[in-house]
Amino acid sequence: MLEKALVGSKRYWTLVFILLGIIGIAFLVYLKQLKEGLGITGMSRDVSWGFYISQFTFLVGVAASAVMIVIPYYLHNYKKFGRIVILGEFLAVSAVTMCMLFIFVDMGQPSRIFNVILHPTPNSILFWDAVVLSGYLLLNILIGWNALQAEYKGTPPPKWTKPLVYISIPWAISIHTVTAFIYQGLPGRHFWLTAIMAARFLASAFSSGPALLLLLALLVRKYTKFDPGREQLQSVAKIVTYAVIVNFFFFLLEVFTAGYSQIPGHLHSFEYLFFGIEGHGKLVPLMWISIFLSLFAIALLVIPPTRRNETTLTVACIAVFASLWIDKGFGLVIGGFVPNPFERVFEYWPTLPETIITLGVWATGFLILTVLYKVVISVRERVGFEESAH
Amino acid sequence: MGMDRREFLRLAGLTCIGIGVGGAQLFVRTKIASSEYAPPEERLTAKRWAMIIDLRKFKTEEDYKRVIEACHKIHNVPNIPDPADEIKWIWTEDFEHSFPEQMNPFIPESVEEKPVLVLCNHCGKAPCVRVCPTKATFKRPDGITAQDYHRCIGCRFCMAACPYGARSFNWRDPRPYIKEENLEYPTRCIGVVEKCTFCVERLAVGKKPICVEKSNGAMLFGDLEDPSSEVRMYLAEHFSIRRKPELGTQPSVFYIIGGEEHA
Amino acid sequence: MYDGGKIIAGIVIFLIFALFPIYSNIGKAYQPPKPKLDTPEIQKMVVKKCVEPKEYMIPEHMKLIVDWRDAALREAKRTYINSRGERYTISLQNTCMKCHSNKKKFCDECHKHAGVKPYCWDCHFVKEEE
Numbered sequence: 001m002l003e004k005a006l007v008g009s010k011r012y013w014t015l016v017f018i019l020l021g022i023i024g025i026a027f028l029v030y031l032k033q034l035k036e037g038l039g040i041t042g043m044s045r046d047v048s049w050g051f052y053i054s055q056f057t058f059l060v061g062v063a064a065s066a067v068m069i070v071i072p073y074y075l076h077n078y079k080k081f082g083r084i085v086i087l088g089e090f091l092a093v094s095a096v097t098m099c100m101l102f103i104f105v106d107m108g109q110p111s112r113i114f115n116v117i118l119h120p121t122p123n124s125i126l127f128w129d130a131v132v133l134s135g136y137l138l139l140n141i142l143i144g145w146n147a148l149q150a151e152y153k154g155t156p157p158p159k160w161t162k163p164l165v166y167i168s169i170p171w172a173i174s175i176h177t178v179t180a181f182i183y184q185g186l187p188g189r190h191f192w193l194t195a196i197m198a199a200r201f202l203a204s205a206f207s208s209g210p211a212l213l214l215l216l217a218l219l220v221r222k223y224t225k226f227d228p229g230r231e232q233l234q235s236v237a238k239i240v241t242y243a244v245i246v247n248f249f250f251f252l253l254e255v256f257t258a259g260y261s262q263i264p265g266h267l268h269s270f271e272y273l274f275f276g277i278e279g280h281g282k283l284v285p286l287m288w289i290s291i292f293l294s295l296f297a298i299a300l301l302v303i304p305p306t307r308r309n310e311t312t313l314t315v316a317c318i319a320v321f322a323s324l325w326i327d328k329g330f331g332l333v334i335g336g337f338v339p340n341p342f343e344r345v346f347e348y349w350p351t352l353p354e355t356i357i358t359l360g361v362w363a364t365g366f367l368i369l370t371v372l373y374k375v376v377i378s379v380r381e382r383v384g385f386e387e388s389a390h
Numbered sequence: 391m392g393m394d395r396r397e398f399l400r401l402a403g404l405t406c407i408g409i410g411v412g413g414a415q416l417f418v419r420t421k422i423a424s425s426e427y428a429p430p431e432e433r434l435t436a437k438r439w440a441m442i443i444d445l446r447k448f449k450t451e452e453d454y455k456r457v458i459e460a461c462h463k464i465h466n467v468p469n470i471p472d473p474a475d476e477i478k479w480i481w482t483e484d485f486e487h488s489f490p491e492q493m494n495p496f497i498p499e500s501v502e503e504k505p506v507l508v509l510c511n512h513c514g515k516a517p518c519v520r521v522c523p524t525k526a527t528f529k530r531p532d533g534i535t536a537q538d539y540h541r542c543i544g545c546r547f548c549m550a551a552c553p554y555g556a557r558s559f560n561w562r563d564p565r566p567y568i569k570e571e572n573l574e575y576p577t578r579c580i581g582v583v584e585k586c587t588f589c590v591e592r593l594a595v596g597k598k599p600i601c602v603e604k605s606n607g608a609m610l611f612g613d614l615e616d617p618s619s620e621v622r623m624y625l626a627e628h629f630s631i632r633r634k635p636e637l638g639t640q641p642s643v644f645y646i647i648g649g650e651e652h653a
Numbered sequence: 654m655y656d657g658g659k660i661i662a663g664i665v666i667f668l669i670f671a672l673f674p675i676y677s678n679i680g681k682a683y684q685p686p687k688p689k690l691d692t693p694e695i696q697k698m699v700v701k702k703c704v705e706p707k708e709y710m711i712p713e714h715m716k717l718i719v720d721w722r723d724a725a726l727r728e729a730k731r732t733y734i735n736s737r738g739e740r741y742t743i744s745l746q747n748t749c750m751k752c753h754s755n756k757k758k759f760c761d762e763c764h765k766h767a768g769v770k771p772y773c774w775d776c777h778f779v780k781e782e783e
Contacts, residue, residue, distance in 0.1 A: 037580035038544075039561035044474030048549040048559060108544015108559065108581025115524040115543050126523040126547055187517055187637040188553025264490075341555040342487040346474070425705070427720075427730040430742070530729060538726050539776065571778065574747055579775035594731045 001152055004378040005371045011223065012374060019367040026360020029353045030105060038108060040353045046340040047348035049106070051358050054333035056102035058208070058325060059365075060179045061201060063095035063136065065209020067172035068239050074165050080235070084217060084228045089144035090372040091213055092172075096137040098365035103130075105357055125181045132175045139168045144372075152379045176201050183336065190265035191336045194257070200250040207243035208324040210236050211317040218314060220373065226380045237313055241301040244320050248294055251327075269335040272345065280345045283334060286326050293323035432596035436613035438514070438533035439588055439642065440621050441599075442630065443507050446648040447608035454482050454505055460604040461586075466577040468567030477558040479586040480509040480601055485647075488633060501647065507609075509601075510535060510556040510586040511633060514640025518548035518557065527583075533614070533642060534588045544581040553637050557585045614642065689758040694751055704735050704748075715771075718745060745777050754780060 008016075033040050043050040069088035073081035104110055121127050143164050150157040180198035187193070214236045217228040258266040271277055273287045300306045300316035307313055339345050350358070448454055461467070461480050470476050482505035486493055489506070512535045518527050519535060526541035527548055549557045560580050568577060575591065578584050588611075589599035597603070602611040612621035621644075630644040695701055703710045705717065724730040725743040733741045741748055753759045756779045764770065 037560065037562045039475055039580075043561070045476050045478075045549075045558055045561075046474075046555070048546045103545075106545070108546070108583075109542065112524075112541070112543045115526070115541055119524045119541065121523050121525050124521050124523040124547070126521065126545060130523075182547070183550075186521070186551045186553075187639060188634065189550065336550070341553055342483055343490045344487060424736040424738075426734040427724040427728070427743075428732045428734060429730050430732045433729075433731075528727070532729075536726065540722060540726070573778045573780055576746065576776040576778065579772075590726075590729070594725075594729065 001149060001375055001379065004375045007378075008374060012370075015370060016367065019363045019370065022363040023360050023367065026357050026363065029356045030360070033105070033353065033357065034110070038106075040351060042349050042351045042354060044346060044348065046344075046346035047334060047337040049333055049337070050348055051329070051350045051354055052102045052106035054329045055358055055361070056099050056106070057179055057201075057333065058328040059095045059099045059102070060133070060176055061205030061324075061328065062209045062212060063092045063099065064172045064176040064202070064205045065213070066092035066140065067169055068206050068210050068243075069213070069236070070165065070169060070172075072235070075169070078235070080229065080232050084213070084232050084236070086144050086147055086376055087217060087220070087228065087373065088213055089140045089147075090376065091209070091216065091369065092140045093137060093144065093372065094365045094369040095209075096133055096140070096175075097368055098361050099133055100137075101361045101364060102358075105361065125178060125185065129175075129178050129182060132171065132178050136168070136171055136175050139164055139171060143168060148376060148379060152383060154383070173202065176205050183332075188341060189336045190263075191269035194254065196250055196253060200247065200254070203243055203247035203250055204324050204328060207240050207247050208321050208328075210240045210243070211320040214240065214317050215314065215321070216369075216373075218310065220377065224377045224381065226377045233310075233313075234308065237301065237307050237317075240317065240320060241298075241307065244294065244298055244301065244324075247324070248298065268339050268343070272338045273331050273335045277339065277345050280338075280347050282347050282349055283330055287331055290323045290326035290331065293319040293326075297323065430594050430596075434593045434596055434598070436532050436619075437615035438613060439512065439593075440533070440612065440614035440644065441512075441588070441602070441642065442610040442621055442624055442644045442646065444608050444610070444628075444646040444648075445504060445506060446646060447606075448505070448507070453606075453608065454507060457507065457601045457604050457609070458482070460600045463570060464572050464575060464600055466564075466568050466572055466575055468564035468577075469569060470562070470564070470567045475561040477560065477564060477584065479558075479584075480507060482506060483508050489631070491634065491636065492631070504647075506645065507601075508554065508556070508633070509643065510588075511554055511639065511641035511643045512588060514642065515638060517551040517553065517639060521547045521551040523547065530590075534590060536590060537583070537585060537587060539576075539578055539582050539584065542582040544583065546583060548583055553634050553639060554641075557583050559583050688760075688763050689755055692752060692754045692759075694754060703752075704733065704739075704741050706736070718749065721745070745773065746779070750777075750779055 041050060041052075066088035069081050069085050072078035073085045104113065107113065116127060116130055143161050146161045147157045177198045180201040183189070183192035184194060184197035214233055217233055217236070221227050255270065258270050268277070272280070273283055275281065276284050297316045297319035300312050300319070306316070334348050338347065458480055462469070465479060467479050468477050484502070485497075485504045485506055486502050488508055493502075512533060514533070516527075516529060516535045519529050522528070523545060524541050524543055526538045526543070528536055528538070530536050544559065546559055549559060560578050560582055563580050564577055571577075589597070592599060598611045602609045610621050610624055612619040614621060616622060624646075625644060628646045628648075630646050632641040632644055635641070690701065705713075710717070721733060721743045722745070724733075731743045733743050735741065750756065756774075760771075
């Protein structure tokens with residue numbers, strides 16, 4: 001079946017080669033980083049995690065969100081999602097791969113990565129994160145690939161994949177919970193030290209992930225003969241709507257706790273992110289854009305006509321994705337480090353090499369996604385899709 | 391394809407055996423039966439090492455500098471001018487920023503602006519040890535939070551976990567920034583985290599940490615669990631504070647601040 | 654899936670070839686070059702011997718120093734008592750390299766031949782040779 005990825009239109013190959021080009025350039029920059037050290041990034045003694053880790057965190061959410069399609073389809077027997085469930089699973093595969101790459105490019109001594117396995121340390125959350133992420137990757141590859149193969153042959157998917165599907169549901173929740181635990185269990189980082197962190201992560205994941213999936217599905221419909229289905233997309237839109245509202249609600253809870261209690265440690269990071277401290281406010285415009293985009297998207301999604309209209313729905317999904325990308329990609333990680341343990345403000349901004357490497361990882365993920373989706377679509381263009389076959 | 395199934399399986403099997411044997415070699419340690427490892431006889435020992443910094447006895451800038459420079463020199467700590475990439479084992483911060491939770495607007499100016507020596511606190515419950523995914527940073531039985539540079543993968547989780555900003559990462563090659571090399575001690579390389587080690591290499595040869603030695607009595611070092619130790623007697627007689635005690639990390643570094651009356 | 658199987662077989666075969674140098678070496682005896690021992694420290698010695706017999710050092714020295722390292726740093730055991738009962742202070746720079754101060758002619762020469770490049774020297778100093 002994989003050979004389906006080797007025959008394609010000119011448009012497909014152009015995309016593949018553009019992505020390969022970006023990956024190639026990013027790889028060269030990565031070699032420079034290997035040689036000169038992580039000093040070529042904007043990270044510092046005070047903001048010791050930056051873009052790489054924040055992208056990782058964001059993408060864990062995207063990966064986990066496949067469950068929002070899996071649950072209705074497998075648990076609630078919502079057969080219509082049969083058309084898109086595999087798109088969700090393969091999105092998860094590509095997102096988890098990006099997560100792992102982001103962790104890898106962030107390491108100071110990548111050649112020692114096997115130390116994590118040679119000296120397993122169950123008290124470290126990072127150890128558990130490695131475990132749940134690799135497990136999740138494996139689960140989604142197995143489930144997605146077998147389902148597609150069955151479809152290709154016109155048989156039902158093998159029986160042994162069914163338990164895997166059920167396992168994958170709590171597993172998806174676990175990857176994002178464990179990722180939140182990386183942050184929320186650290187004494188002295190007040191911004192992260194909040195019991196609602198994991199819940200916030202999940203809410204943000206279940207809005208940004210399905211929003212991305214919806215955009216991808218629209219692209220698939222536009223450029224291929226496979227139609228994910230209008231009703232399906234509307235159902236995803238509703239999921240996005242609920243999740244983005246819950247996410248904003250959780251954000252307001254944090255703001256209330258910090259603002260009303262007036263405890264300096266809790267207040268400072270918010271102050272830095274939204275107003276700037278002592279003239280340092282590089283992230284202020286971005287954070288307000290994120291808030292604005294969220295509110296704007298909520299408005300578009302809540303009003304039924306704009307949710308039903310696919311043009312405004314597209315705009316809303318882009319807004320959700322961008323808003324949450326800023327929130328997690330910048331605000332969450334950087335906000336936790338500023339001010340530093342000495343209550344001093346040192347700012348962070350990604351450098352050019354860092355940005356190129358980040359783009360390279362995204363391109364890798366997108367390439368994987370392109371290839372996997374290509375296979376799916378080729379199968380469906382040939383066999384056609386029957387909901388009953390599933 | 392010019393290979394039948396059986397031949398393929400055979401080759402695959404051989405490869406697996408090859409990888410297996412190679413892997414096993416990594417784990418099997420051949421040891422001469424009669425050789426042994428022992429702690430050095432002249433070493434200093436304690437149940438839990440602790441340090442007292444009596445800030446009243448740090449009078450001039452020179453007092454601080456002598457201590458800091460001695461440490462950084464013997465441990466080959468580079469002097470990187472860009473604060474973003476700085477490596478520090480022991481340095482000064484003013485009182486206001488070292489003890490943010492102790493601040494009120496009315497404490498004497500002499501205290502507020504007083505430089506405080508800060509370093510790794512060798513916490514009783516060290517968050518850095520808890521989060522390290524490879525045990526590269528670990529707790530020794532004598533209470534020292536040790537750092538194994540050979541095992542560190544450079545994930546910097548420990549830096550996020552440390553509430554005291556005590557850890558530094560080698561963002562670039564440190565060697566060009568080492569003015570005077572101490573050839574008896576290694577440097578570090580790019581991509582690993584480092585910090586104060588309470589001079590484990592000196593304790594092994596019966597010496598106290600270099601900062602204590604160079605402090606002219608302004609710093610004390612001893613066993614916190616021995617009621618008759620110098621540090622315990624001193625703590626019993628003087629009011630001391632620790633950094634961020636509310637976090638429950640149990641720092642092993644104590645500060646004697648003293649008010650005007652002592653100055 | 655038939656073609657998929659071929660692709661996977663292809664990948665496995667690629668791995669077999671790529672890993673050839675690794676498994677083909679396992680179990681083969683290694684013939685080292687003759688390393689130079691004419692350092693001032695060794696010349697001073699009456700009986701020229703290493704911390705362990707040469708027959709042990711040649712194949713096992715890499716494991717020995719890693720054990721040294723772990724004993725010293727992780728267990729605070731910085732004294733090595735060898736099979737002859739002699740005591741050595743555990744240190745790469747101050748013990749091994751004090752005798753073998755000719756790193757280029759000793760360690761490096763041999764390693765070049767063996768195709769290994771220990772990364773220890775990124776951090777551990779060796780006193781400059783003339």
